Amino acid sequence: MAADQLSVTFAALADPTRRAILARVAQGEATVMELAEPFRLKLPTVSKHLKVLRRAGLITQGRQAQWRPCRLEPAPLKDVADWVERYREIWEERMGQLSDYLRQLQDKEETDGSEE
Amino acid sequence: MAADQLSVTFAALADPTRRAILARVAQGEATVMELAEPFRLKLPTVSKHLKVLRRAGLITQGRQAQWRPCRLEPAPLKDVADWVERYREIWEERMGQLSDYLRQLQDKEETDGSEE
DNA sequence: CTCATAGTTTCCTATGCAGCTAATTAGCTA
DNA sequence: TAGCTAATTAGCTGCATAGGAAACTATGAG
Numbered sequence: 001m002a003a004d005q006l007s008v009t010f011a012a013l014a015d016p017t018r019r020a021i022l023a024r025v026a027q028g029e030a031t032v033m034e035l036a037e038p039f040r041l042k043l044p045t046v047s048k049h050l051k052v053l054r055r056a057g058l059i060t061q062g063r064q065a066q067w068r069p070c071r072l073e074p075a076p077l078k079d080v081a082d083w084v085e086r087y088r089e090i091w092e093e094r095m096g097q098l099s100d101y102l103r104q105l106q107d108k109e110e111t112d113g114s115e116e
Numbered sequence: 117m118a119a120d121q122l123s124v125t126f127a128a129l130a131d132p133t134r135r136a137i138l139a140r141v142a143q144g145e146a147t148v149m150e151l152a153e154p155f156r157l158k159l160p161t162v163s164k165h166l167k168v169l170r171r172a173g174l175i176t177q178g179r180q181a182q183w184r185p186c187r188l189e190p191a192p193l194k195d196v197a198d199w200v201e202r203y204r205e206i207w208e209e210r211m212g213q214l215s216d217y218l219r220q221l222q223d224k225e226e227t228d229g230s231e232e
Numbered sequence: 233c234t235c236a237t238a239g240t241t242t243c244c245t246a247t248g249c250a251g252c253t254a255a256t257t258a259g260c261t262a
Numbered sequence: 263t264a265g266c267t268a269a270t271t272a273g274c275t276g277c278a279t280a281g282g283a284a285a286c287t288a289t290g291a292g
Contacts, residue, residue: 002132002250010130014123015280019199026206032239045281047240052279066238066289074207081200083135084193090142091190131250148269161251163270168249182259182268 005057006083009076012056017041018049022072025059029069121173122199125192128172133157134165138188141175145185 002008012018021035036046050070053059057076061068128134137151152162166186169175173192177184 002130004132006135007130007132010126011279014126014130016120016123017280019122022203026203033237042282043239044241044283048280051240061239063288068239072203072206074203074210077200077203078207078211081197081204084197084200087138087142087188087190087193088197090188091194094190095194127249133250149267157250158252159269160253160271164250167270179258184269 005076006079009056009058009080012052012058013080015049015052018053021046021049021053021070022058025070025072029062029071031067031069035070121192122195125172125174125196128168128174129196131165131168134169137162137165137169137186138174141186141188145178145187147183147185151186 013022017039020038024030024035024038032043032046032050035050036043039046050059050061054061057073059070060073061070129138133155136154140146140151140154148159148162148166151166152159155162166175166177170177173189175186176189177186
């Protein structure tokens with residue numbers, strides 16, 4: 001995998017389990033067990049997902065007794081948002097055209113189609 | 117890799133070469149040769165990058181004689197933007213706290229620091 | 233010290249991608 | 263038809279990851 005930060009972040013997000021973990025952690029801190037519970041995954045597997053998220057800077061893990069509570073670190077998500085924002089103009093323009101096209105189709109149908 | 121659309125999109129974006137290709141294609145259609153030129157990559161390598169982007173629905177390739185012009189398809193980018201948008205509130209709040217903290221530091225410095 | 237709990241690390245297999253070269257397909261031209 | 267150009271596919275190596283089992287570390291309770 002490429003070493004640059006954005007690539008690492010995208011790679012970390014390219015897994016539904018990890019995105020679900022982020023969604024859970026966004027609600028508040030959670031232990032590894034709590035994170036593992038919704039998925040039918042063994043602890044080591046979840047632990048490795050967390051490692052990927054940690055390397056991407058998307059979470060940090062503290063220490064409270066034998067627990068390692070996970071906390072969301074949203075900075076890389078802002079980077080993603082900033083990156084994708086550059087394309088907003090393009091998709092809004094194209095989606096607009098698509099809407100126009102669909103509207104045309106509909107108009108056409110209403111014109112030469114049977115009303116009722 | 118996970119099969120769901122968003123995961124495939126994120127995986128496709130997790131490579132600086134592919135993001136550069138997208139940036140180039142955003143300027144307008146381009147042939148595979150034109151896309152390969154800025155990178156010191158062989159055509160087959162670029163061709164495979166395009167395959168990944170195509171599978172993610174980020175580009176389509178037409179046919180004009182022996183050229184396969186690439187065109188950006190921004191819909192998956194909108195999906196990414198929609199996904200990341202859910203976290204905006206969190207990072208704005210946190211970044212806000214960070215700004216506050218930095219401002220406090222600065223104030224403190226100005227208070228007990230030597231004003232020249 | 234001993235045991236239990238929470239997590240991590242190590243080792244395994246399988247899969248997928250990044251890069252290359254060589255071979256192949258698709259379309260134009262002479 | 264042969265030959266040229268554009269692009270893809272096939273086959274290769276090397277590396278990263280997803281998943282699991284087993285072993286190890288770290289902390290707290292008795």
